[in-house]
Amino acid sequence: MILFPVPIGCEDLCRSLPGWNLQQLEGCRHFIVEEIRTARRFLRHAGYRHPLDEDFFYLLNEHTASSWRSGTGTADFESWIARIGDGEDVGVLSEAGLPCVADPGALAVKWAHEHNVEVVPLVGPSSLMLALMASGLDGQNFVFNGYLPVDAAQRAKRIHELERRMRSEHQTQLFIEAPYRNNQLLDALCSLLQSETRLCVACDLTLPSQLIRTLPAGRWKSERSKTDLHKRNTVFLFGE
Amino acid sequence: MILFPVPIGCEDLCRSLPGWNLQQLEGCRHFIVEEIRTARRFLRHAGYRHPLDEDFFYLLNEHTASSWRSGTGTADFESWIARIGDGEDVGVLSEAGLPCVADPGALAVKWAHEHNVEVVPLVGPSSLMLALMASGLDGQNFVFNGYLPVDAAQRAKRIHELERRMRSEHQTQLFIEAPYRNNQLLDALCSLLQSETRLCVACDLTLPSQLIRTLPAGRWKSERSKTDLHKRNTVFLFGE
Structure with missing residues (x-):
């Protein structure tokens, strides 16, 4: 096989x-x-x-x-x-x-x-690993969490849980979202994460439109309006 | 860059x-x-x-x-x-x-x-991802833990922690070991994991000597003597 x-x-x-x-x-x-x-x-x-x-x-x-x-x-x-x-x-x-x-x-x-x-x-492209490599976040200990909950309150709770685990276990957190909800997730991350947490958005990997950006969450707030993730395949990562 | x-x-x-x-x-x-x-x-x-x-x-x-x-x-x-x-x-x-x-x-x-x-x-070989793909374990939620503690008691404690997290969060656990300690780690996993936990050993990935085997931990005990991992690059994984 x-x-x-x-x-x-x-x-x-x-x-x-x-x-x-x-x-x-x-x-x-x-x-x-x-x-x-x-x-x-x-x-x-x-x-x-x-x-x-x-x-x-x-x-x-x-x-x-x-x-x-x-x-x-x-x-x-x-x-x-x-x-x-x-x-x-x-x-x-x-x-x-x-x-x-x-x-x-x-x-x-x-x-x-x-x-x-x-x-x-066989060897091939993994959006998760390309994103992790290019994020500048720690690749010694990382977790892929799949999708976060859709409900806003549950999602906020989950983001806080993952951020606690990021700090207590020095663990980079990866997750994805349905592409039409990417912008809302980025908004939620900007407002929920502590301002010094480094947040990476890795978008359209391997395509000409590829975008990979890591900034402290506090600085993403000002960059947010310049970045449209709607319907683009995106990996989200955050770490110390 | x-x-x-x-x-x-x-x-x-x-x-x-x-x-x-x-x-x-x-x-x-x-x-x-x-x-x-x-x-x-x-x-x-x-x-x-x-x-x-x-x-x-x-x-x-x-x-x-x-x-x-x-x-x-x-x-x-x-x-x-x-x-x-x-x-x-x-x-x-x-x-x-x-x-x-x-x-x-x-x-x-x-x-x-x-x-x-x-x-x-750029795209290329990742032993972690090749092992995860070929393990048959769940790739929707997984964590790479790096190295486990060397001290036997601490290592046992950590393996039990990871197995609990595997069950409570349905999370596949990946880790590596210094190649000269691989056989001891496999022994420890065989004796510490619950017998139905599926354990994968992925060894020498992409090389002609490649070996990838997933068995319930209880069945690894009998296969153990036929498998020599000494000084071979190995990824260990376990999951539900």
Whole structure:
């Protein structure tokens, strides 16, 4: 089972994928994907030469993942994977970034370990790691918290909790938001964080519009109006 | 300031770096590095064509990092960086993996943000992310804890703390160990973790000797004797 990262956007693939990944794709006829249409688009863009109509795609997304996880939909996956010949490679394609990181692909890898199938992860773009590298915040101890609560009061409570943990455990905090709520989250962070806490916004990573900015939260207040994050893929980080 | 990942080992670079990274190297004459000898070795291996004797290397390692951090050695760095012409690129080279992730390079990036210098992180191999992808453990919420305490009693206490947090916060726990103590740490994890906790050992990532295995801690006990981690670069992970 080979885990293929997929770049965000359509820039030249040599910017974000090793050439080796594209060679490995050529050997795969069976793919576990989150959405078939975007998977086919990536394969064409990557110069994959095998006719896509002869390939096999297994859909693993929120819907199939939950039935698989609850045990009710296992038969479908088991019967599909049983049809794959011994020694044939199965590719797991992410929708964007690394498969299995904030993505349902982890269930396929869990299955592989339970059935003693070798798992091969390939190098590729991770918005979380690009953001962490470029933030100037401490990369010795960090946590990815996924999404914060949507409710404003609960979100404020959570931000305060994470800031306490940042100080008591010297731990850099990473999280993401639904892209249409990014500006509201930045406003909330500006008003809730202590003014000396360093806040990084890392936006459109690997794209020409890439923006990476780290400032003390107190200084973000004046920069806030110049920065529009609406509907842009953004990683938020704060640290000491 | 361009952040260049450096692969572990000497395998073919096309396996772990985008071709774009090697093109970007060509434009750099100034490098911030952890050790000059290994940086020069990487540059030669990467086919860098400029004569290395004409390049400038600034050492940023544990020793210079601590003097820099404490403010006593700032002048050296400031005077070096002041000599770099406007618009000239400065590369930050990691010793292995991603710069600034478990690496002192973050101080250089912090300086860049404070002086409004653009930071460009490049895609490359991260043993932490390759291990997380390939572990089959939850990648929606995870923490990298760095090293555990060396003292056995304190280490046991810390492992129990992390396991509690894993369950209460559904958080996958990642950590590393000095390579010559890996086997002892695996023994400790086998005996301390609850038997159903899934433990992943990810070893020699991207090398031909790569080993990635996830089993419930209770089952690791019987596999333990077949697995020698001594002096092999290893990421340890556990999760639900």
